[in-house]
Amino acid sequence: MRLPWHTVAFEKLKKMIDQNHLPHALLITGAPQMGKFELMQRLVQTLLCQDQSCGQCTVCRAIAKDNPKEVLDTSVLIRRSHYPNMVYCRTEVNDRGVESKNIRIDQIRTFCEALNKTADDLQIGVLFYADQMNASAANSLLKTLEEPRDNTLIILLAHNPKNLPATILSRCQSVHLSPAYDEETQAWLKGQISQIQNEDFDIAQLLENTHGVPFKVLSELSGDGFIHYQNWQNQLLEMVIHPTMLGQVQDFEGNEVEILNCLQNLVIEAIRLKSLDHEGGLVELNQVVKTVKSDFLFRLLDDIYHAISLSKTNVNIKLLLDNVLIVWSHITHLQRYPQITKT
Ligand SMILES: [Zn+2]
Known part of the structure; x- marks a missing residue:
């Protein structure tokens, strides 16, 4: 191939x-x-x-x-x-x-x-x-x-x-x-995607979401996994702009690990944009990147990694996700970074 x-x-x-x-x-x-x-x-x-x-x-x-x-x-x-x-x-x-x-x-x-x-x-x-x-x-x-x-x-x-x-x-x-974001890869993906779905997707954005892994774009698009993912991502972005949203999330229960993975991708992307001093394709994320402290993003990323690894134990993952989300939704105006996961 x-x-x-x-x-x-x-x-x-x-x-x-x-x-x-x-x-x-x-x-x-x-x-x-x-x-x-x-x-x-x-x-x-x-x-x-x-x-x-x-x-x-x-x-x-x-x-x-x-x-x-x-x-x-x-x-x-x-x-x-x-x-x-x-x-x-x-x-x-x-x-x-x-x-x-x-x-x-x-x-x-x-x-x-x-x-x-x-x-x-x-x-x-x-x-x-x-x-x-x-x-x-x-x-x-x-x-x-x-x-x-x-x-x-x-x-x-x-x-x-x-x-x-x-x-x-x-x-x-x-x-x-290496991860791929180039035009040729985008054109290849476009050809592949047109075979599974007719909708018009922003290919460059999909590649950003998967950190430049074209096959991951395809596997996320096939099946309804992608629709869920988009929905979770939207809610996560919404709550960082409007923290009161936190009490109204939908479809999070039972999907705690997937939500953590989704948030992990957002935080990695935020770190990437912040370090490059760039704007990305997600308007809300650009707003976060403008005001957030880099240090807080790195600490949150650590906590997310830790929460994901703890999910394989008998920890209360729902509670852990709640704690992570409280920090995420307040990340732009935190004074001090709180302790979320204990080691
Ligand atoms: Zn041959």
Whole structure:
């Protein structure tokens, strides 16, 4: 798949291939839903296809058929690609559809064994997401990275390289997918959106809301998730201008975590606008940015992160959200920042 916001990263990879400098281990990083898997697919197609990732030949089609979300066969711990010389390693999804948090050492061992077999053709192993490996899994992978074999390419996909051990990072060449706000990406999104909805959306604004993650725009637009999101966002913006609104919110109960996520996006956007001294597409948010103290935004963001992480415990999330919202609705005229979440 050719995606406009992949151009820079892909050119970097293409140069490595053309100059015969492709490393044994490659790390592709970027926020969730930036399309790291798709970039990896395009790279592998470019490497293997006789006709520069034509998209039509047996190899190209085999690789395009691989689906990252497909359930793993638990008895083998790793998954084979439709292309015979390629394997995947990822977190397991159990019978009830729950995804495990970590990639374990036994999975990494099986993955490395599959790659270490003798073969003439290039053996490719894709690991995602590398930042989900637990410490022993990472150690085990390191051994393979330290003794690279010819004819082997390991591609690690990771949301955040900061979560990877420095020892692994130093063994990989990395390529990063940056958030995209450019016109080409907007045009691509416009084409995609017209296939799901007829309404006229402000594409630039949608990209701002998702911090430049085009696939996130699409997933938020499909289904009624987006309508809810817009409604919550409007109410959150309303209450920061009219704090009395706080008592009249609708549709917040039962959606506490989603509201916190929505507010988190607004606060991040406010911080971004404040630091750039810019105006954004949301009139109310621009008003907040003008008068609010940066320090308060950062502290609120911390509290939101903390509240979201506490939501997985048996904390009273409704009360926690209420406290966060009291601060948010008064953020422009607070004298001192109060304590919301206790650590
Ligand atoms: Zn092809």
